[in-house]
Amino acid sequence: MKSIDSNHAVGSQNIEGYSLGLSQDLMLGNRQAVSSWMKADVNCGGDSLVSRTLQAKGSEVNEFDLDPPKVLVVDDHAASRMTAVALLGMEGYEVIEADRGSIVLGLVTQKQPDLILLDVMMPGMDGFEVCQLLKQDEQTRLIPVIFITALNDRRSRIRGIEVGADDFLTKPFDRVELAARVKSLVRQKRLNEDLDHAEQVLFSIAMSIESRDPNTGNHCERLVKLGQVFGEYLNLSRYQIRDLRWGGYLHDIGKVGIPDAVLLKTGKLTPEDWQIMQQHVLIGEKICQPLRSMRGVIPIIRHHHERWDGSGYPDRLKGNDIPYLAQVFQLIDIYDALTSERPYKRAFTSAEALSVMLEETDSGWRNPRLMQQFAEFIPSYQNREF
Numbered sequence: 001m002k003s004i005d006s007n008h009a010v011g012s013q014n015i016e017g018y019s020l021g022l023s024q025d026l027m028l029g030n031r032q033a034v035s036s037w038m039k040a041d042v043n044c045g046g047d048s049l050v051s052r053t054l055q056a057k058g059s060e061v062n063e064f065d066l067d068p069p070k071v072l073v074v075d076d077h078a079a080s081r082m083t084a085v086a087l088l089g090m091e092g093y094e095v096i097e098a099d100r101g102s103i104v105l106g107l108v109t110q111k112q113p114d115l116i117l118l119d120v121m122m123p124g125m126d127g128f129e130v131c132q133l134l135k136q137d138e139q140t141r142l143i144p145v146i147f148i149t150a151l152n153d154r155r156s157r158i159r160g161i162e163v164g165a166d167d168f169l170t171k172p173f174d175r176v177e178l179a180a181r182v183k184s185l186v187r188q189k190r191l192n193e194d195l196d197h198a199e200q201v202l203f204s205i206a207m208s209i210e211s212r213d214p215n216t217g218n219h220c221e222r223l224v225k226l227g228q229v230f231g232e233y234l235n236l237s238r239y240q241i242r243d244l245r246w247g248g249y250l251h252d253i254g255k256v257g258i259p260d261a262v263l264l265k266t267g268k269l270t271p272e273d274w275q276i277m278q279q280h281v282l283i284g285e286k287i288c289q290p291l292r293s294m295r296g297v298i299p300i301i302r303h304h305h306e307r308w309d310g311s312g313y314p315d316r317l318k319g320n321d322i323p324y325l326a327q328v329f330q331l332i333d334i335y336d337a338l339t340s341e342r343p344y345k346r347a348f349t350s351a352e353a354l355s356v357m358l359e360e361t362d363s364g365w366r367n368p369r370l371m372q373q374f375a376e377f378i379p380s381y382q383n384r385e386f
């Protein structure tokens with residue numbers, strides 16, 4: 001059986017040509033742009049109180065451009081809620097009100113506030129429960145929550161910290177303090193969103209690479225799935241598994257800088273072509289480096305073609321000098337390349353693929369212990385329903 005590496009030509013063909021897939025879901029995002037807030041008042045049904053206060057002209061928050069930040073004020077006490085609404089309205093925020101905890105989740109989905117001012121004690125669902133649910137949900141966890149507590153209510157503050165509160169304010173409100181805290185947290189949230197948007201640009205680039213090579217099918221989708229499940233099998237942390245999944249999409253993003261004449265070449269690559277092709281790991285690293293959130297993925301991008309015996313690239317790292325996640329990712333990447341059909345090869349069976357990979361491990365290319373774990377893991381993966 002022919003030995004294969006994800007960066008090796010097989011026969012006269014170029015297997016490096018396989019590229020990225022990306023789900024529409026991820027690209028278009030489940031997040032709606034903040035600017036998509038509705039102009040009309042919203043009635044959440046029943047007799048729930050939901051109203052809106054327009055921002056004052058020339059207000060304090062003009063630095064947020066034409067898109068005034070939205071603050072959701074949740075308090076069952078009308079007087080205290082109105083005070084917050086009035087103060088925030090004067091500061092230029094668009095304010096949404098709710099008089100009970102149970103309607104908050106629906107409102108948040110509908111209105112996408114930039115910040116929530118949340119009373120602790122409310123009949124039915126209290127503030128702690130609301131906050132906990134918001135912070136557990138991927139779609140809402142980045143919305144800052146400020147708890148409104150009574151002065152010196154230490155117990156509530158501790159409980160608030162436990163459920164993920166971002167800040168606390170005491171009643172009666174001090175206008176300056178309220179404005180400062182809200183402004184600071186809203187700014188932070190918007191910075192986080194910009195980061196999110198920057199990530200989406202990278203995923204867009206990754207998708208454009210896939211569109212340059214229609215032969216690879218859903219390679220990246222499969223890498224993402226396999227990365228998730230193998231990561232869980234290895235007991236990796238949540239963040240490591242996320243990095244593996246992101247690696248599935250982004251590992252070959254540097255191919256955006258490889259000329260079509262090389263990337264899409266159907267004939268055998270010349271040594272010069274290979275030199276150009278190998279640059280994709282360095283280009284990919286450069287593209288992702290400015291983003292802090294990419295820190296964990298960069299080792300995968302740079303080192304996914306290293307080999308255990310030091311014969312890989314770009315740094316010819318040996319053994320455990322190769323970042324662990326890059327070692328893990330490499331196994332997933334190669335396994336998927338082997339078990340997929342390409343114009344120049346049939347899809348290998350799982351047993352054939354593992355046999356090739358074990359041969360390569362014997363010849364020094366892979367981490368023997370990790371390869372063993374992978375070989376043990378694959379049968380259970382195959383039995384899973386996706």
Ligand SMILES: [Fe+2]
Pocket residue numbers: 007251252280304305
């Ligand atoms: Fe690659």
